[in-house]
Structure formats: structure tokens, C-alpha cells
Amino acid sequence: MKKARIIKIVSNRYEVLDEDKQRFICVAMGKLRKAKSPVVGDMVEIEHYDDRWAIERVLVRKNELIRPSIANVDQAIIVMSAKDPDFSTTLVDRLIFQVVYANIQPILCFTKMDLVEKDDPIYAQIEDYRKSGYALYLSGKGYDDDKLVCALQGKISVLCGQSGAGKSSLLNRIEPSFQLQTQEISKALGRGKHTTRHCELHAVAGGWVGDTPGFSSMDFQYMDIAKLAARIPDFKDYLGMCRFKDCIHEKEPDCYIMKMVEEGKISRIRYQNYVDIVAVIKQRKIKY
Numbered sequence: 001m002k003k004a005r006i007i008k009i010v011s012n013r014y015e016v017l018d019e020d021k022q023r024f025i026c027v028a029m030g031k032l033r034k035a036k037s038p039v040v041g042d043m044v045e046i047e048h049y050d051d052r053w054a055i056e057r058v059l060v061r062k063n064e065l066i067r068p069s070i071a072n073v074d075q076a077i078i079v080m081s082a083k084d085p086d087f088s089t090t091l092v093d094r095l096i097f098q099v100v101y102a103n104i105q106p107i108l109c110f111t112k113m114d115l116v117e118k119d120d121p122i123y124a125q126i127e128d129y130r131k132s133g134y135a136l137y138l139s140g141k142g143y144d145d146d147k148l149v150c151a152l153q154g155k156i157s158v159l160c161g162q163s164g165a166g167k168s169s170l171l172n173r174i175e176p177s178f179q180l181q182t183q184e185i186s187k188a189l190g191r192g193k194h195t196t197r198h199c200e201l202h203a204v205a206g207g208w209v210g211d212t213p214g215f216s217s218m219d220f221q222y223m224d225i226a227k228l229a230a231r232i233p234d235f236k237d238y239l240g241m242c243r244f245k246d247c248i249h250e251k252e253p254d255c256y257i258m259k260m261v262e263e264g265k266i267s268r269i270r271y272q273n274y275v276d277i278v279a280v281i282k283q284r285k286i287k288y
């Protein structure tokens with residue numbers, strides 16, 4: 001029995017990496033696939049039989065995404081461009097909420113910084129994230145990405161952000177083999193691309209990067225407000241201090257979170273974006 005991590009799945013062929021970084025191709029028995037379908041990022045136990053390796057067991061996941069199916073994601077790099085498309089704290093905050101709700105650590109990466117002047121108002125907005133304690137990196141043409149590279153090392157990451165934010169450009173900048181890796185897949189899958197199940201973690205800067213999760217506004221509708229509130233990093237230091245135990249920090253009396261917003265300890269922008277999402281979640285409840 002060996003412990004290994006799934007890094008690639010094509011149909012029913014599982015590529016895993018063991019603790020000594022050796023690669024094995026495994027199959028998964030039908031019984032296992034029915035109980036808990038193995039996904040990339042999964043830690044599994046594999047066993048050798050006469051002519052092949054088989055996945056015997058999927059170990060407990062620390063988190064999982066559904067689209068794409070990836071387990072045990074360490075962090076999500078939220079990519080937002082300074083310009084083209086326009087910088088939006090509403091969008092950044094919505095991504096933060098979705099990422100933390102999935103129990104994944106958010107990291108912010110502001111790209112295309114070369115497109116704005118040094119005195120652009122977005123610097124103040126970025127500073128607001130820094131003050132709130134978020135790990136953040138500035139990137140773009142002429143910027144060096146060494147610190148971001150360090151943050152990716154040894155971790156499983158996903159990049160999220162709107163189309164055109166610069167996600168692929170960023171990956172290609174920090175890992176020149178990235179484009180090659182993705183081209184090889186499309187070539188190998190050819191016309192079967194849309195019918196063959198395929199999921200992979202790409203080797204990037206000493207870590208692993210999965211496909212971009214397609215978060216949507218639908219995801220908010222199924223959220224539990226209390227759970228979301230408990231996971232927002234800006235609120236973390238001040239939880240459990242409201243008058244009501246089940247306070248959702250919306251309009252309750254003696255709400256400590258609101259007090260902290262008033263005192264400038266919690267970003268007012270992030271709080272407002274949270275309240276807007278609470279309204280979205282509540283709308284769903286009224287409908288049914």
C-alpha cells in the first residue's frame with residue numbers, strides 16, 4: 001500500500017504521484033467510483049496487483065470544488081486587472097466570499113499594473129485589502145513575480161477571475177512550460193475533448209495549478225448566511241462578540257461587526273459587499 005496524490009485523470013486512467021515524487025498510472029474499481037469518485041488533488045492509497053496499480057481508498061478531503069472537480073485546494077489566486085477589464089472591488093469581494101466559503105485560502109493578485117499611473121485611485125483600494133490582512137501581489141509587464149512564485153511552491157492552487165483578467169498570461173510568465181502543457185492536452189484529446197473526462201493539475205513554479213473554477217451567482221443562492229459570515233477573513237477577529245449568538249451582522253442591535261465597521265477596524269466596502277450578498281441569499285428564501 002502506498003499513499004499518493006492524483007494529479008491527472010483522463011477517462012478511467014488516474015495518474016498519481018507518490019511521496020517520493022514517482023508517477024504511477026492507476027485504475028479505480030467501479031465500487032470505489034460509486035462511493036466517492038476520485039478527483040484530482042485527492043490523496044489516495046494505491047495497491048499493486050499482478051499487472052497494474054489500483055486506487056483502493058480516497059482519504060478525507062480538506063475541501064472540494066465541483067466545477068472543476070478538484071479536492072484539497074490550498075489556495076485560490078484571485079486575479080483582478082487594474083484595467084481592461086475595469087478594476088472592481090465588488091467582483092474581488094464576491095470571489096473572496098466564494099473562495100472562503102469553499103474553505104480555501106484567498107490570495108489576491110492585481111495584474112496589468114503597468115496600465116495605470118502611480119497615483120491611480122486603485123492603489124488606495126489595494127491598500128484597503130492589505131490593511132484587512134489579505135496576502136496580495138502586484139503584477140504586470142515589467143513587474144517581477146518572485147514573491148508570487150514563492151507563494152505557489154508546494155501548494156495546490158486555482159486561479160479565478162473574469163475573462164481577460166490576465167490569468168493565462170500570468171501563468172505563462174511564471175512558468176514558461178505552462179502553454180506547452182495545455183497545448184499537449186488539447187492535441188492529445190483532439191476531437192474527443194468535450195466527451196472525454198479530463199482533469200489535471202499543472203506543474204507551475206514548484207507547485208500545482210488546477211483549472212479555473214467557474215463561480216457563478218447561482219453559488220451564492222445556496223449559501224448559508226451564518227456559515228459565510230463565519231468565514232469572511234475581515235470578520236474573523238471579531239466573531240462571537242455580538243449580542244445575539246446567531247447575529248448575521250445585518251441590522252441586529254449591539255452587533256460587534258457593525259461596531260468595528262463604524263470604528264474603521266473592518267473595511268466598510270467589504271462589509272457593504274457582504275450585506276449585498278446577504279440580500280441575494282435571502283431573496284432565494286422568499287421565493288420558495
Ligand SMILES: Nc1nc2c(ncn2[C@@H]2O[C@H](COP(=O)(O)OP(=O)(O)OP(=O)(O)O)[C@@H](O)[C@H]2O)c(=O)[nH]1
Pocket residue numbers: 111112113114115139140141161162163164165166167168169170
Ligand atoms: N499590459 C498588460 N497586458 C496584459 C497583462 N496580462 C495580460 N495582458 C493582456 O490581457 C489580455 C487577456 O489576458 P489573458 O491572460 O488571456 O486573460 P485570462 O484571464 O486568461 O482570460 P480568459 O482565458 O478569457 O479567462 C491579453 O491580451 C494579454 O496580452 C499585463 O500584465 N499587462
Ligand SMILES: [Zn+2]
Pocket residue numbers: 242243247248249250252254255256257258
Ligand atoms: Zn453581529
